[in-house]
Amino acid sequence: MSGEVLLELKGVRLSFGQVRAVDGVDLAVAKGDLTAIIGPNGAGKTTLFNLITGRYRPDSGRITLDGQDISGRPSHQITRRGVARSFQITNIFPSLTVAENVQVALQITDRQTYRLLADFRPLGRERVAEILDLVGLTDKAGHPAGELSHGDQRTLEIALTLALRPRLLLLDEPTSGMSSWETSLVTDLIGRISTEMDLTVLFVEHDMSVAFSAAKKVVVMHQGRVFAQGEPEAIRCNEAVRAVYLGEEE
Amino acid sequence: MGRFKRDILVFGGGFVVLLVLGRFLGGYHLRVITEMAILALFAQSLNIILGYGGLISFGHAAFYGFGGYATAILLRETSLGLIPILVAATVLTTAWGLIVGAVCLRAARLYFAILTLAISQLLFVIVFQWYSFTNGDNGIHGLKVSEWMSQPYHYYGFTLGVVAAALFLIRLILSSPFGYALRSVRDNRQRVEYLGANVWTIRLVAFGIAAGFGGLAGGLYVGFDHMAYPMLVHWSKSAEPLLMIILGGVSSFWGAPAGAVLFVFMELILVKVTTHWLFILGLTIMILVLFFPKGVWGFVEARLGRRKVGGAP
Numbered sequence: 001m002s003g004e005v006l007l008e009l010k011g012v013r014l015s016f017g018q019v020r021a022v023d024g025v026d027l028a029v030a031k032g033d034l035t036a037i038i039g040p041n042g043a044g045k046t047t048l049f050n051l052i053t054g055r056y057r058p059d060s061g062r063i064t065l066d067g068q069d070i071s072g073r074p075s076h077q078i079t080r081r082g083v084a085r086s087f088q089i090t091n092i093f094p095s096l097t098v099a100e101n102v103q104v105a106l107q108i109t110d111r112q113t114y115r116l117l118a119d120f121r122p123l124g125r126e127r128v129a130e131i132l133d134l135v136g137l138t139d140k141a142g143h144p145a146g147e148l149s150h151g152d153q154r155t156l157e158i159a160l161t162l163a164l165r166p167r168l169l170l171l172d173e174p175t176s177g178m179s180s181w182e183t184s185l186v187t188d189l190i191g192r193i194s195t196e197m198d199l200t201v202l203f204v205e206h207d208m209s210v211a212f213s214a215a216k217k218v219v220v221m222h223q224g225r226v227f228a229q230g231e232p233e234a235i236r237c238n239e240a241v242r243a244v245y246l247g248e249e250e
Numbered sequence: 251m252g253r254f255k256r257d258i259l260v261f262g263g264g265f266v267v268l269l270v271l272g273r274f275l276g277g278y279h280l281r282v283i284t285e286m287a288i289l290a291l292f293a294q295s296l297n298i299i300l301g302y303g304g305l306i307s308f309g310h311a312a313f314y315g316f317g318g319y320a321t322a323i324l325l326r327e328t329s330l331g332l333i334p335i336l337v338a339a340t341v342l343t344t345a346w347g348l349i350v351g352a353v354c355l356r357a358a359r360l361y362f363a364i365l366t367l368a369i370s371q372l373l374f375v376i377v378f379q380w381y382s383f384t385n386g387d388n389g390i391h392g393l394k395v396s397e398w399m400s401q402p403y404h405y406y407g408f409t410l411g412v413v414a415a416a417l418f419l420i421r422l423i424l425s426s427p428f429g430y431a432l433r434s435v436r437d438n439r440q441r442v443e444y445l446g447a448n449v450w451t452i453r454l455v456a457f458g459i460a461a462g463f464g465g466l467a468g469g470l471y472v473g474f475d476h477m478a479y480p481m482l483v484h485w486s487k488s489a490e491p492l493l494m495i496i497l498g499g500v501s502s503f504w505g506a507p508a509g510a511v512l513f514v515f516m517e518l519i520l521v522k523v524t525t526h527w528l529f530i531l532g533l534t535i536m537i538l539v540l541f542f543p544k545g546v547w548g549f550v551e552a553r554l555g556r557r558k559v560g561g562a563p
Binding site: 053075076077079080084085087091092093094095096100103104105107108109112113114115116117118119120121123160163164 | 422423425426427428429430431433434436437438440441442443444445446447448449452455459
């Protein structure tokens with residue numbers, strides 16, 4: 001473990017009826033970590049994200065961000081504290097242009113939303129250009145977001161999360177549905193974000209090769225629990241992990 | 251201020267042209283255009299939450315009628331001039347809109363729509379039966395506005411000025427950060443929440459603004475008609491701006507006003523031909539929805555080859 005702990009979960013549980021979706025998760029994410037969460041379908045990965053970001057309230061347990069309890073707070077408040085997330089299903093503003101999408105994210109972060117008579121257009125122009133440049137969407141700035149390719153839309157969503165200047169970035173299957181070319185671009189982007197912007201990143205990944213190549217640390221979930229965690233190499237060689245997960249997949 | 255130049259030209263220019271044109275029109279035509287202008291504002295006020303906010307309200311007459319009755323009662327009870335009364339009516343209706351919005355926005359989609367309808371019908375029943383205050387089903391008649399305001403041409407000019415200013419203000423709001431936040435909520439409310447904004451508050455503010463402008467339109471109408479009656483609050487009055495928006499097109503700024511003009515125009519022509527003009531109107535709307543899903547204005551815009559992203563402006 002490197003530096004201080006940014007995000008910590010202690011004994012977090014959530015059930016839907018009889019199903020224990022998340023069944024006592026303990027997890028600590030240190031500042032600057034680049035962590036992949038893997039696990040078979042229904043392991044509770046996305047539910048875990050939903051708990052961290054306040055979409056669900058845990059039945060029990062505590063979630064702290066930088067030592068402050070955030071469990072069960074409304075999503076927009078948790079976002080305000082610096083937790084940004086992307087979704088498994090692309091979540092953008094299809095009728096706005098690519099640049100406007102990022103602008104809206106910036107304006108909300110900068111608390112400009114209730115300026116009823118201000119001009120929206122020049123807002124945050126430089127920051128928008130920077131972010132679009134970083135993710136490689138500069139030449140599509142004026143396109144309606146709804147008309148982008150799937151891969152570009154997913155990349156735009158990452159751009160939106162970056163506009164929030166987050167401390168913790170949660171990406172839910174950032175490469176799902178992407179071509180192998182797009183996947184390698186996004187994998188590379190995640191790596192750059194984490195180092196260049198000094199961001200703590202936690203991402204759920206279905207594609208094992210992406211998880212093992214991009215992440216510095218891998219957490220394996222199984223049946224709502226953290227089954228194993230460690231360096232990618234250690235996880236790859238872990239016999240128990242192979243049994244519950246890798247074996248199933250192949 | 252650069253962004254205002256073209257708009258000021260359009261709104262100011264349109265105002266002056268109509269003002270000059272009015273010089274050559276008789277009382278009947280002045281009244282028709284006055285009504286068109288008022289309804290254009292009414293329709294646009296609804297379109298703030300419908301077209302830009304993605305909220306379907308079946309109860310917008312609750313604000314049109316509220317503003318109308320507020321104007322009527324203030325005219326009856328005070329000696330204030332029409333202008334301060336309209337300002338007061340707009341403020342009161344905005345406050346009423348915030349209360350109604352706070353209740354209705356607790357619910358989602360269809361339930362929201364039904365709640366707006368229920369509250370507007372509640373207001374209708376109150377207005378209809380509270381004789382000592384609203385004069386019940388008789389309505390409030392014989393309201394006096396100043397000598398100057400009673401002249402059709404003067405009221406025509408006054409209404410056009412107020413409506414142009416109000417539409418201009420709405421356009422500013424829609425092109426502000428708030429306007430874009432509102433579009434974003436329409437497109438994807440979950441994403442807005444996860445950008446750290448409170449969706450409920452954004453919608454509530456929009457609802458209050460829409461109510462305020464709807465109330466102003468209602469007040470203008472009462473100042474024009476010199477009376478207020480329960481039909482101003484009736485659900486069928488809520489349907490009118492919806493139809494106008496469908497006629498004109500939901501996805502652009504000028505759709506709603508264009509729809510209002512078309513609506514009044516069709517009513518005038520069809521009423522002469524048949525007593526079943528609503529039947530023809532219904533047919534027209536069906537045809538429009540099937541063949542021109544973006545409304546008349548949307549069709550014109552497509553023909554002019556203008557690309558609109560996120561709805562005008």
